Amino acid sequence: MIIDSQELEENYHASADVVIVGSGAGGAPMAYKLAQAGWKVILLEEGRNNNPADLNRNSWEAMKEMYRDSGMLATLGTPSIPLPLGLTLGGTTVINSGTCFRTPEKVFAEWKEKFGLSEVQYADLIPLFEESEKMIHVQEAPYELLGTNNQMFAEGARKLGLHGRPLMRNVINCKGAGICAFGCPEHAKQSMERNFLPAASELGATIITSARAEKIITQKKTAKGVEGSFLDAKRKRRTKFRIDAPVVVLSCGAIYTPYLLLNNGMANCSRQVGRNLHIHPAAKVIAMFDEAIDAWNGVPQGYYVDDYAGEGIMFEGFFLPPAILSFALPAMGMKLKKYMADYRKMAGFGIMVTDTSHGRVIKGLNHSPLIFYNLNETDTAKFVKGVEIAARVYLAAGANKILVPIHGIDEITCEADLQKLHDVKIKPGHLELSAFHPMGTCRMGDDAKNSVVNSHLETHDVKGLFVADASVFPSSLGVNPQMSIMAFSLFAANYLLKNKSQYSV
Amino acid sequence: MIRQLSVREIKTLHALAQCIIPGGGQHPFSYRDVDYISFAKEMIANVPVHVRWFIHFNLWVIHYFSWLYLKRPALFSHLSFTEREFVLTCLSKSRWFLIRSIYILTSALLLIPLYKDERVMKAIGYFGFGHAGNKKGDTL
Numbered sequence: 001m002i003i004d005s006q007e008l009e010e011n012y013h014a015s016a017d018v019v020i021v022g023s024g025a026g027g028a029p030m031a032y033k034l035a036q037a038g039w040k041v042i043l044l045e046e047g048r049n050n051n052p053a054d055l056n057r058n059s060w061e062a063m064k065e066m067y068r069d070s071g072m073l074a075t076l077g078t079p080s081i082p083l084p085l086g087l088t089l090g091g092t093t094v095i096n097s098g099t100c101f102r103t104p105e106k107v108f109a110e111w112k113e114k115f116g117l118s119e120v121q122y123a124d125l126i127p128l129f130e131e132s133e134k135m136i137h138v139q140e141a142p143y144e145l146l147g148t149n150n151q152m153f154a155e156g157a158r159k160l161g162l163h164g165r166p167l168m169r170n171v172i173n174c175k176g177a178g179i180c181a182f183g184c185p186e187h188a189k190q191s192m193e194r195n196f197l198p199a200a201s202e203l204g205a206t207i208i209t210s211a212r213a214e215k216i217i218t219q220k221k222t223a224k225g226v227e228g229s230f231l232d233a234k235r236k237r238r239t240k241f242r243i244d245a246p247v248v249v250l251s252c253g254a255i256y257t258p259y260l261l262l263n264n265g266m267a268n269c270s271r272q273v274g275r276n277l278h279i280h281p282a283a284k285v286i287a288m289f290d291e292a293i294d295a296w297n298g299v300p301q302g303y304y305v306d307d308y309a310g311e312g313i314m315f316e317g318f319f320l321p322p323a324i325l326s327f328a329l330p331a332m333g334m335k336l337k338k339y340m341a342d343y344r345k346m347a348g349f350g351i352m353v354t355d356t357s358h359g360r361v362i363k364g365l366n367h368s369p370l371i372f373y374n375l376n377e378t379d380t381a382k383f384v385k386g387v388e389i390a391a392r393v394y395l396a397a398g399a400n401k402i403l404v405p406i407h408g409i410d411e412i413t414c415e416a417d418l419q420k421l422h423d424v425k426i427k428p429g430h431l432e433l434s435a436f437h438p439m440g441t442c443r444m445g446d447d448a449k450n451s452v453v454n455s456h457l458e459t460h461d462v463k464g465l466f467v468a469d470a471s472v473f474p475s476s477l478g479v480n481p482q483m484s485i486m487a488f489s490l491f492a493a494n495y496l497l498k499n500k501s502q503y504s505v
Numbered sequence: 506m507i508r509q510l511s512v513r514e515i516k517t518l519h520a521l522a523q524c525i526i527p528g529g530g531q532h533p534f535s536y537r538d539v540d541y542i543s544f545a546k547e548m549i550a551n552v553p554v555h556v557r558w559f560i561h562f563n564l565w566v567i568h569y570f571s572w573l574y575l576k577r578p579a580l581f582s583h584l585s586f587t588e589r590e591f592v593l594t595c596l597s598k599s600r601w602f603l604i605r606s607i608y609i610l611t612s613a614l615l616l617i618p619l620y621k622d623e624r625v626m627k628a629i630g631y632f633g634f635g636h637a638g639n640k641k642g643d644t645l
């Protein structure tokens with residue numbers, strides 16, 4: 001049953017075997033797996049059950065309804081980086097680009113080496129990847145759906161001898177509507193509210209939307225349930241609720257899971273809650289061509305080039321509607337109008353960096369955490385290299401002008417202009433970035449002194465309190481994280497099923 | 506209780522809009538065609554408290570501190586178009602990210618309402634997602 005909290009009575013009180021907070025890539029698979037085994041599951045989602053088809057003809061309306069804080073969440077530091085997160089049934093999977101990568105084996109091996117993770121082997125994750133991929137219909141994006149935007153970059157990359165290929169995406173009958181980041185209007189993207197959540201609901205799970213978890217109830221260092229508020233249509237507190245359960249799973253993402261733990265003063269003996277934040281900072285390179293590209297036509301993120309993935313630089317397609325792209329361009333007044341008049345001739349590609357920089361989430365005001373993150377010199381150098389490569393690719397593809405996200409170097413029109421990237425020392429504050437993959441703020445590990453959860457994702461400090469989202473990843477993943485989140489969530493669910501007697505279920 | 510835009514902030518926004526989304530140029534739409542004040546109010550009501558403060562702070566800085574670039578006492582909304590354009594260019598080209606972000610966030614208050622307008626999107630050739638599929642030539 002998927003139910004809006006407004007349909008529930010005041011001071012709602014229920015009990016379950018497990019209460020899961022968050023309906024994204026962490027919470028939804030967990031709910032499905034436990035409901036399948038006959039557990040009484042209650043899943044709480046702070047967002048609403050939106051229908052993207054009603055919203056995404058207007059990108060701002062979609063952001064207001066489906067993004068946390070209307071998409072205006074940003075890090076504080078140098079540079080300040082927008083960090084949009086989903087706030088809707090299905091979480092960020094509803095507004096992501098649908099890109100699916102398994103956890104890179106090399107990254108997993110590094111985690112094992114540094115943090116132990118004694119209970120989990122890479123081989124354990126493979127069937128969980130397969131299970132998730134089957135459930136969310138992962139398939140390679142067909143070349144004809146990539147649109148001219150991705151095809152131009154692919155052409156340039158091929159000329160430079162780089163290796164790229166269409167991305168694996170979770171879609172059925174994708175028609176390339178081109179607005180994945182504002183929810184798929186065709187319901188082609190198989191985000192959580194299309195598969196795991198309805199399946200969990202059919203198996204008896206209760207999914208309550210517009211329900212904000214605020215307090216984790218514990219007794220003698222054992223989880224006992226969750227208290228919080230049901231929200232009204234204006235997202236104000238309507239009434240309190242309480243769910244009693246011996247197992248509590250936090251899947252609120254790497255910003256709000258630590259925020260909830262910090263607000264409750266919980267699971268933080270290691271003092272690592274909220275620390276070690278990685279975000280996969282990303283920069284965009286915009287190219288102008290002589291002919292119309294219509295970059296919005298086709299899958300925005302359909303192609304990638306990973307020749308430099310070993311150095312922590314990944315190239316993935318992107319494009320934005322005019323309202324959002326307009327304030328990301330390095331121009332003002334008449335010059336900006338000229339750029340925007342050439343909107344049809346623009347193409348865009350993103351550079352995502354495996355960050356060695358790390359930040360921190362702390363308690364803020366009015367249900368808003370504060371996120372601190374400073375980009376270091378190492379990651380800055382990766383961006384400079386990434387921008388140079390992307391610009392070379394576009395020049396090879398025939399672009400007449402490239403707009404780069406580096407202060408002081410607005411336009412590149414020929415190979416000689418690339419020297420500008422080396423003429424001055426580019427500092428972190430010179431970059432215009434965004435980020436979409438927060439992780440690491442409740443990292444997993446065997447040692448309770450330097451990690452928050454163990455390798456079956458249970459907090460070291462509170463029995464029965466689990467974290468199943470990207471906050472458990474000990475370092476920057478290097479690829480889009482949704483498949484890794486699902487696999488680790490299913491791993492924790494399997495642990496719970498095997499050990500349910502420990503939790504009085 | 507959310508503090509909404511003051512009279513001074515509305516004046517500043519009008520003065521900014523004339524420079525950031527001026528009339529003429531490559532497409533005919535400008536500050537005259539959109540209700541950016543309502544949009545700014547809506548945004549203020551929907552963003553986290555620290556972003557809300559930052560919006561008010563930005564408008565305050567732009568209004569009272571233009572003299573730093575002009576080297577003479579001046580309030581932003583009292584400046585000529587050329588002087589306002591000069592101040593905004595200085596902000597947007599600053600090597601300090603915090604100063605650039607004053608410009609970026611403030612310009613977003615004006616550019617989003619302009620470029621989310623269906624007439625403007627159509628004028629620049631963006632047809633977006635159409636009910637008949639997202640093919641070239643479909644209209645909104």
